[in-house]
Amino acid sequence: MLSIKDLQVSVEGKTILNGLNLEVKAGEIHAIMGPNGSGKSTLAHVLSGKDGYDVDGGSATYKGMDLLDLAPEVRAREGMFLAFQYPIEIPGVNNTSFLKKALNEIRKHRGEDELDAIDFLALIKKQMELVEMKEDLLKRPVNQGFSGGEKKRNEILQMAVLNPELAILDETDSGLDIDALRIVAGGVNKLRSKDNAFVVITHYQRLLDYIIPDHVHVLSEGKIIKSGGKELAFELEERGYDWLLEHA
Amino acid sequence: MADIYPDIKTWLQEKSIDTHASDYVLSPERRTESLRAVAENNFPTRKDEEWRYTPIANVVNRSIQSGTDLSIDADDLQEIKQIVPEACHVVFVDGQYSAELSDDLAAVAKQGVDISPLSEMNASQGQLAEAMVTNANFSDTNIFQYMTLGLVNSGLFIHVEQNTEVEQPLHIIYVNGPTKSAVVQTPVNFIRLGTNSRFTCIQHFVNSDESKAITIPADFFDLAEGSGIQSYRIGVESDQTDHISNSYARIADSARFVSHQYLLGSRLTRSNTEVLFDGEGAEAVLRGIYLGDNDQHLDIRTYVDHAKPNCMSDQHFRGILGGKARGVFNGLVMVQKDAQHTNAEQSNKNLLLSREARVDTKPQLEIYADDVKCGHGATVGELDEDALFYLQSRGIGREEAAQMLIHAFAAEVTQDITIGSLQPYILEKLDKKLSEISGP
Numbered sequence A: 001m002l003s004i005k006d007l008q009v010s011v012e013g014k015t016i017l018n019g020l021n022l023e024v025k026a027g028e029i030h031a032i033m034g035p036n037g038s039g040k041s042t043l044a045h046v047l048s049g050k051d052g053y054d055v056d057g058g059s060a061t062y063k064g065m066d067l068l069d070l071a072p073e074v075r076a077r078e079g080m081f082l083a084f085q086y087p088i089e090i091p092g093v094n095n096t097s098f099l100k101k102a103l104n105e106i107r108k109h110r111g112e113d114e115l116d117a118i119d120f121l122a123l124i125k126k127q128m129e130l131v132e133m134k135e136d137l138l139k140r141p142v143n144q145g146f147s148g149g150e151k152k153r154n155e156i157l158q159m160a161v162l163n164p165e166l167a168i169l170d171e172t173d174s175g176l177d178i179d180a181l182r183i184v185a186g187g188v189n190k191l192r193s194k195d196n197a198f199v200v201i202t203h204y205q206r207l208l209d210y211i212i213p214d215h216v217h218v219l220s221e222g223k224i225i226k227s228g229g230k231e232l233a234f235e236l237e238e239r240g241y242d243w244l245l246e247h248a
Numbered sequence B: 001m002a003d004i005y006p007d008i009k010t011w012l013q014e015k016s017i018d019t020h021a022s023d024y025v026l027s028p029e030r031r032t033e034s035l036r037a038v039a040e041n042n043f044p045t046r047k048d049e050e051w052r053y054t055p056i057a058n059v060v061n062r063s064i065q066s067g068t069d070l071s072i073d074a075d076d077l078q079e080i081k082q083i084v085p086e087a088c089h090v091v092f093v094d095g096q097y098s099a100e101l102s103d104d105l106a107a108v109a110k111q112g113v114d115i116s117p118l119s120e121m122n123a124s125q126g127q128l129a130e131a132m133v134t135n136a137n138f139s140d141t142n143i144f145q146y147m148t149l150g151l152v153n154s155g156l157f158i159h160v161e162q163n164t165e166v167e168q169p170l171h172i173i174y175v176n177g178p179t180k181s182a183v184v185q186t187p188v189n190f191i192r193l194g195t196n197s198r199f200t201c202i203q204h205f206v207n208s209d210e211s212k213a214i215t216i217p218a219d220f221f222d223l224a225e226g227s228g229i230q231s232y233r234i235g236v237e238s239d240q241t242d243h244i245s246n247s248y249a250r251i252a253d254s255a256r257f258v259s260h261q262y263l264l265g266s267r268l269t270r271s272n273t274e275v276l277f278d279g280e281g282a283e284a285v286l287r288g289i290y291l292g293d294n295d296q297h298l299d300i301r302t303y304v305d306h307a308k309p310n311c312m313s314d315q316h317f318r319g320i321l322g323g324k325a326r327g328v329f330n331g332l333v334m335v336q337k338d339a340q341h342t343n344a345e346q347s348n349k350n351l352l353l354s355r356e357a358r359v360d361t362k363p364q365l366e367i368y369a370d371d372v373k374c375g376h377g378a379t380v381g382e383l384d385e386d387a388l389f390y391l392q393s394r395g396i397g398r399e400e401a402a403q404m405l406i407h408a409f410a411a412e413v414t415q416d417i418t419i420g421s422l423q424p425y426i427l428e429k430l431d432k433k434l435s436e437i438s439g440p
């Protein structure tokens, strides 16, 4: 589904990703771990098409397409989704109508009929239960006045409604209490199927108690320095990153 | 046949006291004096501090014609009336009151309003109007005010009786037919609210694409104790129309003046709103949006004079400018020495959608009292790239995402519109214009 080869990315002349390789197949969950500043968010942003990053080399192929050549909205319509580490507030843009618009853009792209207000409401009600989100948050502008946890749940709600093929979760667990963490993980586990894939970026091992990854990668200084199964996460939990960094 | 004049000054030279007006509308002395002031004064230039950002050479040099064929498309007019279906509609064509096209004013009178077109004013109405002009102490005195007072050839006198809550809004529509040269229209409205009365009034400046006009309106508001008005000005005139307006509001104890301005049309608009707190516990709420494209020039000036203590003023203006459009916000809040416990807020935010668009914003506070709460601020920015990306990352195309953000920017002002059908009309107009606006 996603194939990243020797990806090199810089910002204003400063190299951030430095020869990154990653293969993600349908049905898989990949966890990417790594210290602060190792380039995790940069990877997520580059994959979803954010401006301001220079790709200096390498490639990223998604469903056979040159991913880096697609506009951000086209990537989304092709089934990519990024749950932001820091979801921003968008004053004046209503949460529900925004999400309805987004879903219908994606449906249009797939050649499906657009959902009308009633069908959409039914869908969103169902998905809101999944993330245990309060209904009045739907009536507000996107993320405005939401607590940190509510913003993260809103990201998962959007993911549940848009039902992506490839979802990248950028530290969705940061700043969440255990209850919220369980809800977020529950959302992912409900959605996972043999046809979609998740890349879960996390700083802590604890999320992986709830979302069991097939592969764990350690990112350091813009490179994946070690990959393994879920046991690698436990090892990291016990020994920290330092032993790896020394050997790298 | 219409007479053609090379410019407005030449056109004005022939003017003596207009015969359209009733003898009572303003005193002959006032009118003669005002016309003399017109003859003796020059049009403001950019050397004049209050007009620094707004050149009007192209306005005063336009060729003018007198008289028109007054041909108005009845369907178009009907459509405009339907924007506020519940309202009483009063129509002015090329600045002249049209009884034929207007609703029966008797229906408004029945609701406790003394209302009359200027041409039919009586002596006691005239005296009240005269007093309103005497009390209006504009901080920016200009030749355009003298023109309206000297000509006084059209407009309305409105006096809402005390303790009267008028539910039906008054929808004043200013239209123009197609003409070869510009028509000058100078409507003057005298709007008085009796003690504890309520009134809603919409002034709608709307003409066809072929209309050429110079619209020079003046409004005088007088709000008695405990009264309240919602006053709307909607400018959607053609790009061959220039518009220079002056409003003066005197507000007594516990009265509330709410002004909404939506400036979307015209080639050049200069809108000056001045408010005098002449009593305590009063409120002035000023809202506005200016949306310009191509070579449009939209200038909002406000002057809020806190002359008495315990009053609140709240201003919020937003500008959206594309193409080579220019916006100006020039607002001053004056807090006089005795105006303790003043609460004044003034905010101006601008979105520039193209590299050549420009805005000059000058929010100003002058405070001579010590126990006050005042704030002001202005921003000029482009669309938030992070917000655009967020929307795009959910599948929404960039252009549409931009429109959503601009719409949201405007909607924070339009949410204060109190007339149900007016809000969708304004937002639709905004969206339509935004979809055509020239980007970078």
Ligand SMILES: Nc1ncnc2c1ncn2[C@@H]1O[C@H](COP(=O)(O)OP(=O)(O)O)[C@@H](O)[C@H]1O
Residues within 6 Å of the ligand: A011, A012, A014, A016, A034, A035, A036, A037, A038, A039, A040, A041, A042, A043, A052
């Ligand atoms: N827009 C930017 N401009 C300059 N430096 C940046 C920018 N974005 C990220 N960086 C730098 O790139 C490195 C990786 O950042 P990031 O991808 O956010 O790391 P992580 O998500 O792993 O904490 C950091 O050193 C950070 O300071």
Ligand SMILES: [Mg+2]
Residues within 6 Å of the ligand: A040, A041, A042, A085, A170, A171
């Ligand atoms: Mg990060």
